[in-house]
Amino acid sequence: MSIQYKSIKNLTSMLQNKEISHKELINETFTLIESKMDLNAFITLNKDAAIEKATLLDSKKNDSSLAGIPIAQKDLFCTKDLRTTCGSNMLSSFIPPYSATVISNLENAGCISVGKTNMDEFAMGSSNETSFYGNVENPWGKNLVPGGSSGGSASAVSSGIVPAATGTDTGGSIRQPASLCGITGLKPTYGRISRWGMIAFASSLDQAGPMARTAEDCAILLNEMCSHDIKDTTSLNEHIPDFTKDIEQPIKGMKIGIVKEFDLSKLDSEVVKIFEESKKHYESLGAEFIEISLPNISLSVPTYYVVAPAECSSNLSRFDGVKFGKRCDDPKNLEDLYIRTRSEGFGDEVKRRILIGSYVLSAGFYDAYYKKAQQVRRLIKNDFDEAFLKVDVLMSPTTRGPAFEAGSKGSDPIQMYLEDLFTIPANLAGLPALSIPNGFVDNKPIGLQLIGNFLEESKLLQFAHNFQKTTDYHLKTPSGENI
Amino acid sequence: MDKKTVTTIAYLSRIALDEGNEDKITTDLENIIKFVDQLDNANVDGIEPLTNPLEKKAQTREDKVTAENRKDTFLDRAPKSNEDYFLVPRVVE
Numbered sequence: 001m002s003i004q005y006k007s008i009k010n011l012t013s014m015l016q017n018k019e020i021s022h023k024e025l026i027n028e029t030f031t032l033i034e035s036k037m038d039l040n041a042f043i044t045l046n047k048d049a050a051i052e053k054a055t056l057l058d059s060k061k062n063d064s065s066l067a068g069i070p071i072a073q074k075d076l077f078c079t080k081d082l083r084t085t086c087g088s089n090m091l092s093s094f095i096p097p098y099s100a101t102v103i104s105n106l107e108n109a110g111c112i113s114v115g116k117t118n119m120d121e122f123a124m125g126s127s128n129e130t131s132f133y134g135n136v137e138n139p140w141g142k143n144l145v146p147g148g149s150s151g152g153s154a155s156a157v158s159s160g161i162v163p164a165a166t167g168t169d170t171g172g173s174i175r176q177p178a179s180l181c182g183i184t185g186l187k188p189t190y191g192r193i194s195r196w197g198m199i200a201f202a203s204s205l206d207q208a209g210p211m212a213r214t215a216e217d218c219a220i221l222l223n224e225m226c227s228h229d230i231k232d233t234t235s236l237n238e239h240i241p242d243f244t245k246d247i248e249q250p251i252k253g254m255k256i257g258i259v260k261e262f263d264l265s266k267l268d269s270e271v272v273k274i275f276e277e278s279k280k281h282y283e284s285l286g287a288e289f290i291e292i293s294l295p296n297i298s299l300s301v302p303t304y305y306v307v308a309p310a311e312c313s314s315n316l317s318r319f320d321g322v323k324f325g326k327r328c329d330d331p332k333n334l335e336d337l338y339i340r341t342r343s344e345g346f347g348d349e350v351k352r353r354i355l356i357g358s359y360v361l362s363a364g365f366y367d368a369y370y371k372k373a374q375q376v377r378r379l380i381k382n383d384f385d386e387a388f389l390k391v392d393v394l395m396s397p398t399t400r401g402p403a404f405e406a407g408s409k410g411s412d413p414i415q416m417y418l419e420d421l422f423t424i425p426a427n428l429a430g431l432p433a434l435s436i437p438n439g440f441v442d443n444k445p446i447g448l449q450l451i452g453n454f455l456e457e458s459k460l461l462q463f464a465h466n467f468q469k470t471t472d473y474h475l476k477t478p479s480g481e482n483i
Numbered sequence: 484m485d486k487k488t489v490t491t492i493a494y495l496s497r498i499a500l501d502e503g504n505e506d507k508i509t510t511d512l513e514n515i516i517k518f519v520d521q522l523d524n525a526n527v528d529g530i531e532p533l534t535n536p537l538e539k540k541a542q543t544r545e546d547k548v549t550a551e552n553r554k555d556t557f558l559d560r561a562p563k564s565n566e567d568y569f570l571v572p573r574v575v576e
Binding site (some may be wrong): 094095097190191204230233234235236237296299301302303305306313317320321322323324325326327331332333334335336337338339340342343346351352354355356357358359360362369371372373374375376377378379381411412413414417428429430431 | 484488489492495498499511514515516519520522527530533534537541542543544553557561562569572574
């Protein structure tokens with residue numbers, strides 16, 4: 001029986017009913033990976049260790065919730081003794097001596113990490129075109145980008161190689177590729193999942209999350225990914241609920257906010273039509289719609305492009321060729337070592353963001369840019385606080401359109417930055433948000449975004465599961481058949 | 484934003500600009516800064532900066548050794564080291 005496109009729930013029941021052994025499942029997974037190398041979804045495979053773990057699971061009963069489930073890990077998470085590149089030449093030979101907390105959490109729950117997925121370099125990009133390891137193909141069409149930065153993870157799930165993958169989301173890097181590849185992706189509340197062992201991009205925005213075919217699978221993964229971690233000073237010490245518990249509850253009478261300032265008139269008419277149909281669908285499930293004003297939301301992208309580069313320029317100063325990672329050949333002196341290592345190790349987009357960051361943090365400009373952006377960030381967060389007094393969730397398209405062709409955004413970086421128009425606000429405010437498939441434009445999938453209040457991932461998953469129980473967009477596959 | 488400013492921030496960032504590409508980088512950075520200048524439209528009088536969405540004090544923990552000593556592992560994986568130190572080009576003659 002083929003394992004392609006199977007959900008976590010399906011695979012768990014196949015394993016429990018002995019329809020397939022753990023080793024067979026992992027061998028099948030690698031057969032799928034090898035048959036789809038043209039997607040370039042993986043940077044490094046973990047075949048020997050994966051088969052070893054599967055063999056062990058076959059010989060000894062294991063009741064862990066994710067026992068034997070193959071999972072692809074974004075190459076931004078440190079994995080002990082397994083190469084971790086973060087999509088960069090800078091880390092092309094970096095072998096971490098420890099694993100990220102979220103990787104340990106998943107592996108302790110029985111997951112088998114089959115490989116590390118391709119991504120935009122240091123998670124800076126929205127199309128996976130900035131990876132040192134080459135572009136990733138979107139399974140929905142030749143030369144289409146999978147989105148980014150978690151493009152390899154999205155492509156691997158969308159093509160049915162693995163039921164789930166990890167991603168990280170600083171400005172939309174889980175939700176935007178989920179939308180473009182027709183899968184489900186959740187960015188939890190800032191602090192829900194430990195950032196320890198995640199290679200930092202913008203520390204006040206970065207958050208890990210699950211990517212899978214269904215909201216239910218995302219809930220199953222989230223249960224294991226979350227933990228309070230004393231090694232991350234921003235890790236939340238809050239009750240972690242069973243995220244699967246309430247997903248079956250109906251949403252009748254619950255309130256959905258539509259953001260007045262999200263101007264949909266500039267979007268493709270097909271995208272707007274699909275969005276309107278989703279509204280009608282939620283109405284048929286008993287939800288009520290309210291128009292909400294978030295007066296400062298139009299400043300989200302400019303705010304982000306001060307805050308994120310500022311934090312990135314600081315975080316990436318650790319790459320100096322001394323303690324780990326790449327080092328240039330034959331440095332003349334210490335300064336030459338720093339400058340040549342960084343110039344050879346980083347790609348153009350990463351350099352661009354470091355330079356912007358250094359500029360907005362430099363003496364004389366700090367107040368005009370960095371401080372001001374942080375003040376606007378508070379205004380945006382205040383707008384959300386007001387909104388959630390009136391509604392349960394906010395709803396918008398995830399992206400401005402479906403997947404685009406590689407190279408089609410030209411050389412103007414701002415065009416690419418606007419790709420994250422709808423996703424960035426949730427990162428600035430630290431709120432949970434997810435993307436679910438809600439239609440197709442020219443046979444290319446597109447997603448619907450739901451933003452929730454602080455710590456209300458369960459409610460988001462409930463809204464998403466109710467939608468998926470009554471629609472089949474998430475069941476369609478790039479190869480044409482329905483699951 | 485001009486070429487001189489870009490050269491200064493590149494040096495502060497310890498990044499060398501590709502020769503022949505400096506004009507393109509200057510234009511890109513100029514456009515990005517113009518784009519973020521939209522922030523001037525916001526009235527932020529009296530607004531406290533938001534540095535972190537949690538607005539909680541960073542958690543601290545007791546200062547005690549929890550990890551085993553893995554000096555050799557870290558030195559082994561460094562680009563250049565001897566048995567005790569990370570090595571860099573000589574800074575003091």
